[in-house]
Every structure is written in structure tokens, then in C-alpha cells.
Amino acid sequence: EVQLVESGGGLVQPGGSLRLSCAASGFTFSSYDMHWVRQATGKGLEWVSAIGTAGDTYYPGSVKGRFTISRENAKNSLYLQMNSLRAGDTAVYYCARGANWGFPQPFDYWGQGTLVTVSS
Amino acid sequence: AIRMTQSPSSLSASTGDRVTITCRASQGISSYLAWYQQKPGKAPKLLIYAASTLQSGVPSRFSGSGSGTDFTLTISCLQSEDFATYYCQQYYSYPPSTFGQGTKVEIK
Numbered sequence: 001e002v003q004l005v006e007s008g009g010g011l012v013q014p015g016g017s018l019r020l021s022c023a024a025s026g027f028t029f030s031s032y033d034m035h036w037v038r039q040a041t042g043k044g045l046e047w048v049s050a051i052g053t054a055g056d057t058y059y060p061g062s063v064k065g066r067f068t069i070s071r072e073n074a075k076n077s078l079y080l081q082m083n084s085l086r087a088g089d090t091a092v093y094y095c096a097r098g099a100n101w102g103f104p105q106p107f108d109y110w111g112q113g114t115l116v117t118v119s120s
Numbered sequence: 121a122i123r124m125t126q127s128p129s130s131l132s133a134s135t136g137d138r139v140t141i142t143c144r145a146s147q148g149i150s151s152y153l154a155w156y157q158q159k160p161g162k163a164p165k166l167l168i169y170a171a172s173t174l175q176s177g178v179p180s181r182f183s184g185s186g187s188g189t190d191f192t193l194t195i196s197c198l199q200s201e202d203f204a205t206y207y208c209q210q211y212y213s214y215p216p217s218t219f220g221q222g223t224k225v226e227i228k
Contacts, residue, residue, distance in 0.1 A: 110164055
């Protein structure tokens with residue numbers, strides 16, 4: 001059974017940093033592209049970053065230069081390092097698996113999310 | 121970035137109804153369109169990809185159609201477990217991949 005379990009969320013002050021983790025199981029993690037998607041309370045979904053099997057990374061303009069996605073295949077883990085956090089980054093952050101045919105792709109499995117709150 | 125616009129933003133329907141949700145892309149995206157279902161407090165679930173391909177395990181009452189800029193999600197016979205919010209997503213232009221604003225399907 002595919003499982004994605006996020007951790008690392010919490011309360012952080014504006015300008016602060018936070019590192020999210022996603023533990024994957026039930027599939028060959030190294031063979032899949034992985035993504036982070038966020039959702040502010042009561043709002044829609046926003047794609048935040050992606051990392052390919054070769055370590056290539058992708059970001060939207062809203063987080064480029066502040067967020068860094070990475071993966072550690074030996075630990076079946078995905079990470080999101082978030083720096084220079086703003087109030088607008090407050091959201092539930094989901095880890096999601098890309099469907100196994102390479103970019104572009106939809107997301108076929110999602111974790112349950114971890115809440116990040118940016119506030120003083 | 122490609123903008124995805126869903127309509128309606130919400131709708132009220134009864135069990136057994138046929139429901140249609142539309143999604144329009146601001147430019148052509150071929151068939152690189154997915155639909156997700158999200159229930160309160162839960163993660164989104166992939167229903168349909170490539171505009172019309174049903175994800176494994178998804179009931180056949182769900183169907184998708186369209187290509188280019190205009191797409192539809194249809195639930196042929198609404199069940200109680202289908203009351204949720206539905207999102208479309210384009211994955212043609214990357215980055216960024218973009219989602220519609222969501223359509224909430226509520227009980228009439």
C-alpha cells in the first residue's frame with residue numbers, strides 16, 4: 001500500500017525557516033517524481049515544487065528562491081526547505097507522488113498534509 | 121501561467137442526480153487535464169487523468185471529456201459519498217502546474 005506521511009509543520013515567525021519531510025512507503029520511491037502542493041484554509045490547491053527522479057527541480061514564481069525541494073532515496077524521503085517565510089505561505093502542505101510516466105503528470109497519491117502557520 | 125476556471129463554484133444536488141462541472145483553460149492544454157475529489161479534512165484523490173481516463177478504483181459513474189481548452193467532469197448518478205469539492209488541474213505547462221478554484225457539490 002502506497003503511503004506518504006508528512007511531518008515538520010508548525011508555527012514559525014515571518015522571515016523564519018522550516019523544513020518539511022515526507023516519508024514514503026509501499027513503492028519504489030527512487031522511480032517516481034515527487035511534488036509538494038499547498039492549500040490555505042478554505043482555499044484551493046497550489047502546486048509548490050517538484051523533483052524528478054534525476055534530481056531536477058521545478059518551482060512556481062511564488063516560492064522560487066525561497067523554497068528548496070530535495071530527496072533522499074536511501075531513506076525514501078522527500079523534503080521541502082522553506083526560508084524567508086511569509087504570512088501568505090500559511091497552509092496545509094501535501095506531499096504527492098507523480099504518476100509514473102515522467103513529466104508532465106498528474107498526482108496519483110497524496111499524503112494527509114502538515115500545517116504550516118506563519119505568524120508573529 | 122495557464123489559468124484554470126471552473127464553473128460553477130458550488131452546486132446543490134440530490135442523490136441520484138446527474139452532475140456536470142466544467143473547467144476552462146486560458147490556453148490550449150491538449151488532454152493534459154486531471155480531476156480530483158477532496159472531502160473536508162482529507163487529501164485530494166485523483167479521479168481522472170488525460171481528460172477522460174478513469175483512475176484505477178474510481179467508480180464508473182465518474183467520467184471526463186474535452187480537449188484543448190474546455191473540459192467537463194460528469195457524475196452520472198450522484199451518491200452520498202460524492203458530496204465533496206472537485207478540482208481540475210492542468211499539467212501541460214510545467215512549471216507551474218495549475219488548479220481550478222474548485223467546485224463544491226452540496227446536498228440539496
